[in-house]
Amino acid sequence: MSVLASIDLQTLGDAFGQGAVYALMAVGIGLVFGVLRLVNFAYGQLIMAGAYTLAYTSGWPVAASIVSCFAVVVALSLAMDRLVFRPLRSSSPAVMLVTTFAVSFLLQAVALIIDLRDGTLGEVASAVAPLNQAITVGGVDVRKVTFVAVGVAVGALIVLALVLTRTTIGLHTRAAASDFRTARLLGVRANRVIAFAVVVSGLLAAAVAVLLTVQNPFVQPTFALEDTIVVLVGVVVGGIDRLWTATLGGFAIGFVSVLVNAALPTDQTVFLPSVVYALVIVVLLLRPAGLFAWGRRAPVERV
Amino acid sequence: MRRRLAGLGEVLGPALLVILVGFLATTASDSNEGYFLNALVFVAIVVAIYVFVGISGVLSFGQISFVAVGAFAAGVMTVPVESKKGVLTSIFPLLRDHSVGNVTSLLLAAALGGVFALVVGLPLMRLSGLAAGIATFAVLEITHNVLREWTKIGPGATTLALVPETTGVLQATLGALVAIVVAFLYQRSRRGRLLRASREDPAVARSVGVNIHLERLLAFTLSGALAGFAGGLYVHMLGSITTEQVYLELTFLTLAMLVVGGLTSLWGAVVGALAISGLDSFLSQAESGVHVLFTFTLPQGTRLVFLSAIMALVLILRPSGLTGGRELRLRWPRRRRPAEAPS
Numbered sequence: 176m177s178v179l180a181s182i183d184l185q186t187l188g189d190a191f192g193q194g195a196v197y198a199l200m201a202v203g204i205g206l207v208f209g210v211l212r213l214v215n216f217a218y219g220q221l222i223m224a225g226a227y228t229l230a231y232t233s234g235w236p237v238a239a240s241i242v243s244c245f246a247v248v249v250a251l252s253l254a255m256d257r258l259v260f261r262p263l264r265s266s267s268p269a270v271m272l273v274t275t276f277a278v279s280f281l282l283q284a285v286a287l288i289i290d291l292r293d294g295t296l297g298e299v300a301s302a303v304a305p306l307n308q309a310i311t312v313g314g315v316d317v318r319k320v321t322f323v324a325v326g327v328a329v330g331a332l333i334v335l336a337l338v339l340t341r342t343t344i345g346l347h348t349r350a351a352a353s354d355f356r357t358a359r360l361l362g363v364r365a366n367r368v369i370a371f372a373v374v375v376s377g378l379l380a381a382a383v384a385v386l387l388t389v390q391n392p393f394v395q396p397t398f399a400l401e402d403t404i405v406v407l408v409g410v411v412v413g414g415i416d417r418l419w420t421a422t423l424g425g426f427a428i429g430f431v432s433v434l435v436n437a438a439l440p441t442d443q444t445v446f447l448p449s450v451v452y453a454l455v456i457v458v459l460l461l462r463p464a465g466l467f468a469w470g471r472r473a474p475v476e477r478v
Numbered sequence: 479m480r481r482r483l484a485g486l487g488e489v490l491g492p493a494l495l496v497i498l499v500g501f502l503a504t505t506a507s508d509s510n511e512g513y514f515l516n517a518l519v520f521v522a523i524v525v526a527i528y529v530f531v532g533i534s535g536v537l538s539f540g541q542i543s544f545v546a547v548g549a550f551a552a553g554v555m556t557v558p559v560e561s562k563k564g565v566l567t568s569i570f571p572l573l574r575d576h577s578v579g580n581v582t583s584l585l586l587a588a589a590l591g592g593v594f595a596l597v598v599g600l601p602l603m604r605l606s607g608l609a610a611g612i613a614t615f616a617v618l619e620i621t622h623n624v625l626r627e628w629t630k631i632g633p634g635a636t637t638l639a640l641v642p643e644t645t646g647v648l649q650a651t652l653g654a655l656v657a658i659v660v661a662f663l664y665q666r667s668r669r670g671r672l673l674r675a676s677r678e679d680p681a682v683a684r685s686v687g688v689n690i691h692l693e694r695l696l697a698f699t700l701s702g703a704l705a706g707f708a709g710g711l712y713v714h715m716l717g718s719i720t721t722e723q724v725y726l727e728l729t730f731l732t733l734a735m736l737v738v739g740g741l742t743s744l745w746g747a748v749v750g751a752l753a754i755s756g757l758d759s760f761l762s763q764a765e766s767g768v769h770v771l772f773t774f775t776l777p778q779g780t781r782l783v784f785l786s787a788i789m790a791l792v793l794i795l796r797p798s799g800l801t802g803g804r805e806l807r808l809r810w811p812r813r814r815r816p817a818e819a820p821s
Contacts, residue, residue: 214608259790266797269537273737276730277790284782291779404726411612448623452616459616460601463609 185317186437192321194430195328199383200406201425202335203376205418209352210372211260212268214415216275219403220282221248221255221377225384226394227286230298240302245381252377256369279400286396297395300388307389320389327382332422335375339418344371352418405432412458414465423467428455489662491806492748493655496521499752500651511647517755518650519711521748523728524735525657526704528747530697531736533665535677536606539729540598540614543621544702546724547594548587548709550625550632553641553719556583561640568629580644584653584710591706592699599698603691606680618729626721637720638713645715653711657704661744664700673697677742738792740799745806753800758785 200218207215225248232240259278263271290296306320339345344367350358351368359365387399406425413424431454436447458466496518503514527541557565559577566574578586602613626635645653664670673693676683684690713719731754739750761784767775776784792800 259794262794263797266793269741270737270793270797272537273730273734274790274793276734277786277793280730280782281786281790284779284786288777288779288783408612408615411608415608445627446623449620452619452623455616456602456613459605459609459613463605 186433188317188321190430190433192318192324193433194426195324196383196386197402197406197409197429198422198426199328199331199379199386200403201410201413201422202332202418203379203383204406204410204425205415205421206348206372206376206379207260208410208415208421209418210348210355210369211264211271212355213260213263213271214268214275214407215376216272216403216407217255217279217282218376218380219399220279220286221252221380222384222387222399222403223286223394223396224248224251224282225381226300226388226398227289227298229302229384229388230300230392230394233300233302235302237302241385244384245378248381248384249374249377252373252380253370256373260369260373283396283400290396297393300392300394303385303389303392307392318390320386323389324386327386331379331382344368348372405429408452408455412455412466414468416465417468420465420467424465427466485666487807488666488744488805489659491745492658492662495748495752496651496654496658500647500654503647503650513755513759515645515647515650515715517752517759518654519645519708519715520732520735520755521654521751522657522708522711523705523732524739524747524751525654525661525744526701526708527732527736528741528744529661529664529704530694530701531733532741532743532747533670533673533677534694534697535742536694537608537611538614538698539611539733540617540621541701541705542724542729542732543598543618544591544595544705545709545712545728546621546625546721548591548706549713549719549724550638550709550721551590551706552583552587552710553638553713554632555586556580556642556644556714557638557640558642565638565640566633569632570630573631580642580714583714584707587710588703588707591709592703594706595702596695596699599695599702603694603698618725622721622725635721637718639718641713641717641719643714643717645711650711650715653708657708658744658748660700660704661747664697665744669693669696734789738789738799740801740803742803743801743805746799746801746803749801750799754785754789757788761785 200222204215204218207213207218225244228244228247229240232243235243255278259274260271263274266274287296290298306323307318309318311317339349347358347363347368348371350361351363351365355365358368383399387402388394391398405428409424409426409428410421411424413422413427414420415424428451432447432451435450435454436444439447439450462468499514499517503511503518506514523542523545526545527538530536530541531538554566554569554573555576555578557577559575562569562574562577598617602610602617605613625632628634632638665674672683672688673696675686676688676690676693680690709724712724716723732751735750735754736747737750738754739748740746758781761776761781764776765778765781796802
């Protein structure tokens with residue numbers, strides 16, 4: 176009972192906020208995986224680039240700062256596709272994954288050089304900070320950004336669901352995600368579909384960059400790295416083969432981490448990663464195809 | 479006879495290359511010797527990873543956990559007893575009051591790595607594909623978390639110092655050779671071939687009676703033991719270690735070495751480890767200026783930019799790795815075999 180008692184409304188609010196941000200990242204990763212069969216480890220560096228853009232444009236009007244963040248991230252996302260993903264399209268999944276490690280290191284190293292020009296590590300993104308203030312709802316302090324995060328996540332998911340189900344490009348993307356070769360034979364243009372997925376995943380990364388810098392305005396080269404790893408784990412746990420199971424997986428791991436953190440005794444919270452990853456192992460053993468992938472058999476070897 | 483000789487190239491090539499690096503290390507200045515030792519220890523780590531990841535074709539991010547366990551076991555058990563009370567204050571009395579010699583510590587590291595891998599592998603080896611990758615990654619996270627926070631078994635988040643620096647040129651070379659020979663014997667054995675068959679086609683392998691779970695578990699355990707051993711070499715080379723040094727960065731770097739060299743061959747593992755370590759050493763020298771034909775200086779901080787850019791380029795231009803994932807053969811085959819399909 177003590178476990179349940181420690182989970183109050185406050186914690187639930189935080190858990191939804193965290194889950195929402197992770198769900199957005201999961202969609203970004205899941206979309207690209209769907210069309211390219213590529214686990215993009217460098218996704219976190221797109222978010223990091225967005226966060227740096229926000230930091231360096233702190234003096235600008237908030238809207239201009241956010242627009243430039245979106246522009247930079249989408250451009251970088253497209254460049255990554257053109258320079259790295261496209262030449263790798265026929266490679267094995269392990270090679271693609273390891274190449275994205277290299278890209279991730281490369282972007283971190285470049286960010287470090289840019290960051291260190293002023294002699295100190297880390298930049299502060301202050302333009303969007305007001306969102307971090309708390310407002311009191313029914314006796315519970317909720318940071319504004321939690322509402323914004325949940326709102327953005329729900330809104331983005333609804334728009335994306337509509338685009339994927341109601342437009343031609345959405346139909347093509349879903350077709351390509353379920354069987355790329357057959358889709359191409361039937362006239363789906365590979366480059367257009369991939370560009371669509373890459374742009375949308377870039378837009379989502381930019382949105383996440385804004386939300387994360389509100390929570391943590393101190394931007395470093397490793398910004399969002401840990402979150403990306405956690406989301407990648409969540410995406411596989413949820414079921415990477417389908418976009419919606421991947422999204423649920425991302426949401427679930429963010430949500431559960433906050434709950435477990437609240438449920439652990441204070442002197443044991445340092446072992447939070449162990450508990451969460453032990454849960455991950457248990458879930459993977461019981462449902463290797465994905466926690467939310469009902470009624471399907473485990474996929475055949477991929478990586 | 480001819481075929482046997484050609485097969486020996488598989489082990490002689492990597493072994494001679496390692497001996498050459500060891501020989502070069504003896505001629506290097508004291509300040510440069512570290513680079514060669516580092517490269518040799520990385521050969522041992524990457525070969526350990528190859529034994530599982532390369533031969534089974536199942537991606538694992540968890541092998542560095544066994545390196546970490548080996549490194550901390552060998553490190554904690556070789557700090558002299560008289561200094562332990564000062565540096566490892568909250569450790570179990572049993573660990574505090576005993577220390578072992580250098581060779582014993584390496585064997586202990588190998589044994590612990592193997593046992594840990596066996597325990598972890600029993601449930602995990604049922605998985606394959608991305609699920610296996612993520613589950614082994616979870617093992618890495620848990621190992622790192624426990625080593626970092628549980629101060630009864632080690633130094634926790636602080637640096638473990640005062641470890642005897644016994645990994646010199648001789649031990650590093652011998653260590654890398656041990657890893658290579660063990661990997662060679664395993665991959666030429668019946669067991670190794672069965673596992674390789676399961677990599678090429680799991681369904682066919684199963685249909686001819688290969689117990690894939692068992693074969694993978696064996697390779698995982700052997701790989702864990704070699705990784706623990708390599709971890710022992712690593713800590714004895716560094717002299718001091720933190721949990722962060724045997725965590726994510728080392729995992730990605732060593733996996734990148736294996737893939738850059740060529741995932742599916744022992745030769746690839748050795749070439750990849752040496753090529754990337756060599757490049758890294760060269761670049762860090764170049765940041766302070768090196769003289770190759772003309773003096774060549776890289777701007778500060780650009781080492782990682784070049785290193786990762788070159789790794790990405792190699793993978794884009796040569797996705798099957800520098801060696802193409804093939805073993806070195808002493809005699810050029812008369813007819814070129816069709817390229818092995820990457821798994």
